[in-house]
Amino acid sequence: MLDLAKYDSLGAALRDSLARWPDEVCLIEADREREKSRLTYRQFGEAADLVAAALEESGFGPGDRAAIIMTNQPKWLISAYAVFFAGGVLVPLDYKLSASEHLQLLAHSQAQILFVEYPLWRAIVQALAFREHKLRKVFVTEAPPNADLAGAQRWEEFCGARAPEFRPRALMDTACIVYSSGTGGHPRGCMLTHENYLEQCAAVSPIFPFRPGARYLSIIPTNHAIDFMGGFVMPFTGGGTVVHLRTLRPEFIREAFTKYKITYMAVVPLILKNLQRGLRERFSALPAAKRKMLDALIGVNRALTRAKPRPGLSRVLLKDIHNAFGGGLQALLVGGAFTEPATIEFFHNIGIPIYNGYGCTEACTAITLNDLRPFRPDTVGKPVPGMEIRIVGPDADGIGEVAVRSKTVMSGYLDDPEMTAETLVNGWLMTGDLGRVDASGHLQLFGRKKNMIVTAEGKNIYPEDIENNFEGIAVKEFCVYAANYIWPQHTMTGEQLVLVLHLEPGHVVDGAFVKEVNRRNAQLQNYKRVSGYIVWEHDFPRNAAMKIRRVVLAGLIGKQLERDAMVSL
Amino acid sequence: MKTIEQTTDEILTLAATHFQVSRAELQPGDDFYKKLGIDSLQALELLTRLENHFHVELPDYEVQGVSDFHTLATRIQARL
Numbered sequence: 003m004l005d006l007a008k009y010d011s012l013g014a015a016l017r018d019s020l021a022r023w024p025d026e027v028c029l030i031e032a033d034r035e036r037e038k039s040r041l042t043y044r045q046f047g048e049a050a051d052l053v054a055a056a057l058e059e060s061g062f063g064p065g066d067r068a069a070i071i072m073t074n075q076p077k078w079l080i081s082a083y084a085v086f087f088a089g090g091v092l093v094p095l096d097y098k099l100s101a102s103e104h105l106q107l108l109a110h111s112q113a114q115i116l117f118v119e120y121p122l123w124r125a126i127v128q129a130l131a132f133r134e135h136k137l138r139k140v141f142v143t144e145a146p147p148n149a150d151l152a153g154a155q156r157w158e159e160f161c162g163a164r165a166p167e168f169r170p171r172a173l174m175d176t177a178c179i180v181y182s183s184g185t186g187g188h189p190r191g192c193m194l195t196h197e198n199y200l201e202q203c204a205a206v207s208p209i210f211p212f213r214p215g216a217r218y219l220s221i222i223p224t225n226h227a228i229d230f231m232g233g234f235v236m237p238f239t240g241g242g243t244v245v246h247l248r249t250l251r252p253e254f255i256r257e258a259f260t261k262y263k264i265t266y267m268a269v270v271p272l273i274l275k276n277l278q279r280g281l282r283e284r285f286s287a288l289p290a291a292k293r294k295m296l297d298a299l300i301g302v303n304r305a306l307t308r309a310k311p312r313p314g315l316s317r318v319l320l321k322d323i324h325n326a327f328g329g330g331l332q333a334l335l336v337g338g339a340f341t342e343p344a345t346i347e348f349f350h351n352i353g354i355p356i357y358n359g360y361g362c363t364e365a366c367t368a369i370t371l372n373d374l375r376p377f378r379p380d381t382v383g384k385p386v387p388g389m390e391i392r393i394v395g396p397d398a399d400g401i402g403e404v405a406v407r408s409k410t411v412m413s414g415y416l417d418d419p420e421m422t423a424e425t426l427v428n429g430w431l432m433t434g435d436l437g438r439v440d441a442s443g444h445l446q447l448f449g450r451k452k453n454m455i456v457t458a459e460g461k462n463i464y465p466e467d468i469e470n471n472f473e474g475i476a477v478k479e480f481c482v483y484a485a486n487y488i489w490p491q492h493t494m495t496g497e498q499l500v501l502v503l504h505l506e507p508g509h510v511v512d513g514a515f516v517k518e519v520n521r522r523n524a525q526l527q528n529y530k531r532v533s534g535y536i537v538w539e540h541d542f543p544r545n546a547a548m549k550i551r552r553v554v555l556a557g558l559i560g561k562q563l564e565r566d567a568m569v570s571l
Numbered sequence: 572m573k574t575i576e577q578t579t580d581e582i583l584t585l586a587a588t589h590f591q592v593s594r595a596e597l598q599p600g601d602d603f604y605k606k607l608g609i610d611s612l613q614a615l616e617l618l619t620r621l622e623n624h625f626h627v628e629l630p631d632y633e634v635q636g637v638s639d640f641h642t643l644a645t646r647i648q649a650r651l
Contacts, residue, residue, distance in 0.1 A: 073631075073632070098635065121630075121632045248630070248631075249615075249631050250612065250615060251615045251616070251619055251631070252615065252616060253616075253619060272610055273612065276610075276612045276613075458610070459611065524602055524638060527636060528602075528604045528611065528638055
């Protein structure tokens with residue numbers, strides 16, 4: 003791989019990658035069972051040069067911001083590279099957000115340019131806030147021939163005439179503004195520098211080395227810090243290949259393993275559990291004698307790989323299972339949310355080298371990683387190289403808030419000095435997660451200190467962000483909490499949101515009211531919905547500005563009501 | 572050409588069979604995540620079954636944000 007210590011910016015490192023492996027395949031794009039395209043690093047560079055030249059000709063320059071809203075596909079990476087080449091700042095947005103959320107974040111980031119897929123642009127155009135957007139230019143990919151683009155241009159026709167000039171950036175310049183969450187009025191735009199990315203890539207690449215021929219299956223949305231690193235920066239700086247699937251259907255993911263002989267793949271717990279479910283169903287369908295044999299082989303594999311992974315041996319012992327994963331899988335990384343130890347153990351027992359870790363966007367992806375030497379599914383591993391971890395305010399059991407210090411920690415939240423000061427304290431990133439470091443240096447997590455949840459899809463949800471959706475319901479006042487924030491539990495799975503209702507005097511929760519709450523709830527994406535409600539019979543404590551004192555209220559509710567007071571919606 | 576009611580009915584029957592719930596319990600306006608107790612990947616699996624049944628192809632983005640049977644039926648109906 004490239005020696006990243008020599009570089010001052012992502013753009014410079016990526017540019018050298020294209021020059022170093024011109025004839026290696028860098029991207030494969032597939033849609034279901036059909037392969038759509040393959041690009042070598044040279045071809046990638048030629049395509050990106052056209053976009054970079056057009057950016058330059060449009061007046062886009064160093065420090066200017068360009069957003070991307072696309073599913074995982076080659077044009078995502080081509081556009082991103084062109085932005086870095088032109089010295090710009092990338093704003094990768096989650097394509098799964100709603101159109102109004104996209105517009106909110108585009109406005110907050112002050113992006114001038116937008117690269118977007120046609121179906122997503124169509125939705126944005128129809129949103130109420132569309133007329134207020136301040137984008138200077140919009141480039142739409144894959145639009146049908148006669149489509150009304152509402153003032154946008156076709157990405158495929160966005161070509162400059164001259165060779166573009168590479169614009170150098172400094173290590174401490176912002177490379178990306180990545181929204182870790184927050185679309186309900188409090189966006190958290192993490193400003194990540196070129197140094198953050200280069201340091202993270204240099205720290206993690208020795209653990210998952212890319213070389214020409216190594217293939218990464220890109221499933222997690224590329225706007226997510228994990229895929230941006232694992233499905234762009236790391237494979238490119240090592241000469242590897244990224245395989246994009248235009249669908250998340252489990253059957254095509256399974257097919258891609260064997261068809262493309264995948265080396266690495268990163269998944270969120272939801273996908274891992276789906277893979278586990280598929281394998282379990284296959285195991286259950288085996289005749290009794292074969293099942294017994296399989297169980298025995300899994301037992302042998304487990305005993306022989308407890309101290310360290312032995313992929314060669316596991317492939318021999320459990321050949322059919324490993325063939326279903328393509329036969330060349332070196333690592334399956336799971337992150338984005340906490341993964342149940344039993345799920346990790348399932349894959350470890352069948353010899354699939356599964357690496358769980360812990361990280362956050364604010365730290366540019368990985369903070370800890372399990373090295374499987376020995377296998378410790380009860381933990382999220384040890385700090386990755388260059389990462390310092392401290393437990394702040396530990397209790398008698400050694401459990402306290404996890405704080406992190408490293409060159410990978412963001413410079414702050416965009417335009418939010420107050421939240422930045424709360425999160426970056428004396429050079430330490432306060433994660434809001436509760437943990438303990440054991441004698442062997444492994445980090446164990448025990449829930450959250452902050453009022454938020456992370457879903458199995460790796461989505462961070464801050465309760466305040468969805469309150470807008472319930473504005474106007476017939477109550478005196480209401481708010482939303484993470485249930486575990488009110489009733490702390492030492493777990494990071496199965497997290498739920500709860501709606502706290504303070505009714506008008508004499509009112510009761512009746513069928514019509516519940517129907518209305520359910521209607522509002524159904525308007526939210528399924529992973530953002532509240533799971534239930536509680537009725538609180540007192541005025542909410544408020545500060546002088548009449549803002550709810552959420553910490554105080556949570557404490558009061560937790561003391562006076564049990565968790566089972568929550569009524570499911 | 573099927574009517575939207577026929578399409579919806581066939582979707583409900585397929586969903587009931589695939590996820591082993593009683594057909595009588597499913598209504599067109601139901602939230603299928605909640606009613607079937609499924610996650611987003613299982614919803615995509617259901618979509619594949621529906622594509623095979625109706626002989627259509629629906630890109631993932633067509634069902635992004637869709638969570639009730641009736642809206643799902645209108646998306647499929649538009650491609651029949």
